[in-house]
């Protein structure tokens with residue numbers, strides 16, 4: 400975007416929703432210096448001079464989409480189908496990993512290992528990995544191996560020459576060929592490394608240069624903006640990523656194109672070299688220093704007031720901590736961390752948010768019980784939340800409500816998730832029915848997120864599934880998942896992906912359009928409140944505005 404356009408005031412005329420709870424609609428919004436200056440009716444907002452402008456008068460009667468520039472003001476009139484709304488806020492996402500996956504071979508789209516394997520073989524034959532020391536692919540599904548066994552010999556056949564590493568779609572496992580055994584001097588059955596075992600491989604992965612990493616981060620952020628995301632919380636910021644964010648957000652060339660970022664510092668992996676036996680006081684000190692560093696930079700769009708704690712693993716590795724044993728297994732998962740109440744209390748004492756990964760129902764019970772134990776010591780100015788909730792016991796639901804904790808859901812998972820691909824082979828049937836109880840938690844602060852690259856970053860896919868609990872586009876022969884009583888309305892889903900998420904990431908002003916507030920909004924090709932739920936995923940973002948700057952614009956042709 401050139402400087403010329405930045406100085407322009409903007410007026411948008413059309414169907415404009417400024418908030419979803421309550422639902423408030425206006426027909427005109429004016430923007431000055433990156434802020435919303437007026438909301439209301441066109442005749443009241445256009446100035447005397449503009450009202451007398453003949454060209455504008457002529458245009459105002461014209462149907463369809465048009466743009467007009469008069470007297471340093473750009474006027475955008477939406478067509479009858481389009482709408483404008485507050486920009487999306489993703490309250491749990493990993494943009495740099497997403498950016499890295501964008502530049503790698505992705506096999507997530509395949510339905511079977513056979514197809515995925517062919518894709519990997521073809522890309523090797525075509526020489527796509529020739530310039531790299533290792534071959535990477537991203538996104539195998541555990542669901543492909545319900546009957547089949549993962550066999551390392553197949554990987555060695557596909558890629559005999561170089562180390563090959565395939566990351567599982569949930570990012571919690573590597574599947575490796577035998578070259579990796581040679582390089583790392585380690586060995587896992589069938590070449591599968593899960594959770595902490597992954598560190599043994601990670602150490603040897605050829606590092607992306609600083610420049611390459613920053614480039615991937617930028618690509619990841621642009622990908623979010625393309626989908627209408629104007630703010631997000633990065634759910635696991637480690638040392639190098641912390642530096643990358645600092646660099647990028649200080650860079651004047653990109654500043655006005657970037658979404659607002661809140662960083663959640665990764666408690667479990669605060670120190671790259673040494674992750675075990677680090678004294679908790681040292682961790683608190685490190686976190687405080689990093690937060691202070693960001694505060695002192697005083698950047699417009701980069702914030703840090705959150706710490707991410709991994710309490711358990713994931714279902715696909717059977718490391719999610721459950722209240723029952725896994726089928727054909729003698730264990731019920733893994734608790735990854737001790738002293739949870741002390742950590743949360745220590746964070747809240749310092750004004751820091753606890754952002755918690757707990758997948759299994761036992762893990763979630765432990766977390767909410769920890770909150771209950773220290774409820775009188777919690778910091779009232781801090782919102783603590785549990786991310787991508789899956790299994791929540793009735794007791795935990797009551798405590799989440801009573802303690803007014805925040806809840807983040809990856810709504811696309813309500814139909815399609817790494818865990819679901821394995822259900823019900825690893826847990827009793829009733830677990831499937833109780834998954835993702837979003838409606839039961841209505842009275843909590845709820846925000847939605849994507850957990851991209853684990854699942855698509857497109858908010859409209861997630862919103863559709865939150866509303867239908869069906870595959871995208873599905874209208875007939877419902878294949879419901881879980882309890883259909885947990886379906887939410889479109890209006891609720893939009894609220895959760897904007898204002899709800901904004902509250903979770905502690906930037907409440909970003910989730911709605913108010914006079915004097917940030918001009919963070921998107922223009923989309925259809926009024927999602929007026930269409931069939933099964934059509935929501937067809938929504939296209941035409942423009943994303945961040946502080947009044949058009950940070951993304953789709954092809955002009957599509958708008959008309």
Ligand SMILES: [Zn+2]
Nearest residue numbers: 756757786787
């Ligand atoms: Zn997680």
Ligand SMILES: [Zn+2]
Nearest residue numbers: 491493634850
């Ligand atoms: Zn995540």
